[in-house]
Amino acid sequence: MSVANYCEQGSGSGTDMATAVMRPFGSSNSIAHNLNKNLHPISTFDSSKLNSFYKTKRRFRFVCSAPQSVPNLVGSEEGVCLSIGSHVIPHPDKVEKGGEDAFLVSGYGGGVIAVADGVSGWAEKDVNPALFSRELMANASSLVEDEEVNYDPRNLIRKAHAATSSIGSATAVVAMLERNGILKIANVGDCGVRVLRKGQVVFSTSAQEHYFDCPYQLSSEPISQTFLDATVTTVELMEEDTVVMGSDGLFDNVFDRDIVFIINSCNSVAEAAKALANLAHNHSKDSSFDSPYSQEARAQGFDVPWWKKIMGMKLTGGKLDDITVIVGQVKSSLSS
C-alpha cells in the first residue's frame, strides 16, 4: 500500500508549536527554572545534537519549545532504550499560543516520556489553560531523577503535581522504561499509550472520565484527582516494539488500526509521529469522518436530532483539539 498520504518527508514548518521539556543531563534545576521565563523558539532546536549526545553515551534532557519533530535516541547504558520522535499540532484556534498540550522526553533510565493536556474550560475563567500543563511537565522534568520518585511514574505525577503552582488542570500520562524492557505507566485522564508489536496493538491504556468528555484531571483545585487516581500498569516490551503516546487529540481522531498502518508504513519515529499527528489533524477537521470520538459519543447517547436520524443521518466528525504524538521504538543500547 502506498504511504504517500501519510508519510511526507521533511521536518515540517509553520506556526505550529508545543511545549517540550527536555534538557542536558545534570542541569535539572537551572533549566527547569528557565522554562517559565524563556522558552526558546522551535528553530533553535537542533536534533542532530541529540544524536551526538547519544553517541557519546551521555543521557540528555533539554528544556525548550518543541520543534515539529524531535527524533532522537534516549538512554545509554546496557539493555534497551527508546528511539523517540514527537510531533505536535495545536488546535486551529490556538496555533499562535502553541496550544495547551505539553510533553516531556528524557533519556533517564531507558527513557521517560509524558504528555499533559491542559483542560480548555479554564479559558472561560480567564486562565490560560496551557500554564498548568506546561508547569506540570517542567516540574516532572526536574524530578525525573529525584530519589523519592524512585523511577516510579506515579511518584513522578505526585511530586510534579505538588510542585505545580499555576491555576488550571490537566490530564497526564507518564511512561518510564526500565533497562530490562519493563515500561511502567501512570495515567490520569484521557491521554493514552499504545504498544505495537509485529503489526498489531498488544497493549492499550484505558481512559478515565467522570462522564463523556470530562476526563479525570490533576488540578490546582483541591477537589480534583491526584496520583492516587492514576491507573498504574506495566507492559514488558521487546526490541522493535513501538510505543505511541498521545493526548486525546490523537486517540479521539485516529483508530488503532490506522495507528498500526502508519507505524508499519513509516521509516522513522519522527516520520511516524508527524504522520500520526497529521492524520489526526485531518480527521479532526472532517465533519463526515466517523471518528473514535463520534462513535463514543453515539455509544453514550449523543446523536443528531430524531428528524435527522429518520433521514439516515448520524453524529459524525472528528474532534478539533491540540494533538501531541510521541513515538518511541525499543532499541538495544548496545546495538545502537
Add this chain to the structure above:
Amino acid sequence: MSVANYCEQGSGSGTDMATAVMRPFGSSNSIAHNLNKNLHPISTFDSSKLNSFYKTKRRFRFVCSAPQSVPNLVGSEEGVCLSIGSHVIPHPDKVEKGGEDAFLVSGYGGGVIAVADGVSGWAEKDVNPALFSRELMANASSLVEDEEVNYDPRNLIRKAHAATSSIGSATAVVAMLERNGILKIANVGDCGVRVLRKGQVVFSTSAQEHYFDCPYQLSSEPISQTFLDATVTTVELMEEDTVVMGSDGLFDNVFDRDIVFIINSCNSVAEAAKALANLAHNHSKDSSFDSPYSQEARAQGFDVPWWKKIMGMKLTGGKLDDITVIVGQVKSSLSS
C-alpha cells in the same frame, strides 16, 4: 435502572457444562491426574464448601467439571485476594460435550485465574478440540505453586504448555494476583481481561491474532506460538476493583460498556458472571445484533455483498461460541 434482564437470581441448571480446574491446596498431582479420567458432573460441585474452605483460612483448589456458577473467596493471608464467581455456557452445538473452553481458579497467593479456549478447527481432523485446552489448564493447576514458575504467569504458561501432550491448540490467558494488589497477566491469543474501577474499565488486554478470527495459540504442533509470544502486563488493583476474565465468546459478544453495566447492577460475583455469560449467549444468537465481532469483521473488510449494501444492509450478528466468564472482586483478606 432495572437489573432484572441481566441478573436473575439462582444458581442455574441444565446441561451446560465446562471444565474448571480447582482443587484443595496441597493435592496437586493426584487431582491433576484425575482431570482427564473422570470429570464430575456439574451437580456434584457444592460452592458452599468453597466458602467453608475460605472461612477456615485455607487456600484451596479443586479439579472438577464446573458448576454453572462458582462463587468463592480465594486467598487467606494478609493483603488482598479475589472473591470469584464463574459461569460457562458452551456453544449450542457442543453442549453435550461441555464445550471446548477450560478454566482454572486457584487460591494460591492472592488468587490465580486462567481461561483456555480450544481451537475448534481441530474437529476437522477428528481431534476433540477440548482435550488440549483441558489438559493445559489441568497442567497449569498442577504447576501454580511450582518453584520454577515463581508465581509468574508467563512461566506458568511455559511449563503447562510443555507438559501438555494432547493434540490440539488453544488460546490462553493467566492472571495471578499478588497480595500487594499487583495483578500479573500473560495472554496468548484472544481470551481477555478487563479491570473495572468506580464504574469504568481502567484496564484491558489486547487480543493477538494472525488475521481476523485466527488468534495466536499454544499448540501441540511445533509451528505455533509459545510463552515467548505472550503479552505480559501488570495492573495495580485496588480494593473493590472487579476483574473480568473471559474467552472470546464473552468479548466478541459483549461491549465493555455492557460489562460495566452488568457489574454495576449485580450483587455478587457469581450473579455477575452468570449475567455476563447469559448476555453474551443471547447476543451470540442474535443475527441483528451489531456485536463487537461484527464491527471488527466490517473494520477488517468483511461485509454483506454489494447489492445488500446498497439496500442499506450491513454485516451484523453475534458469534456463536463457547462462553467462559470469571468475575473476581478484590477484597482485603483481613476484612473478609
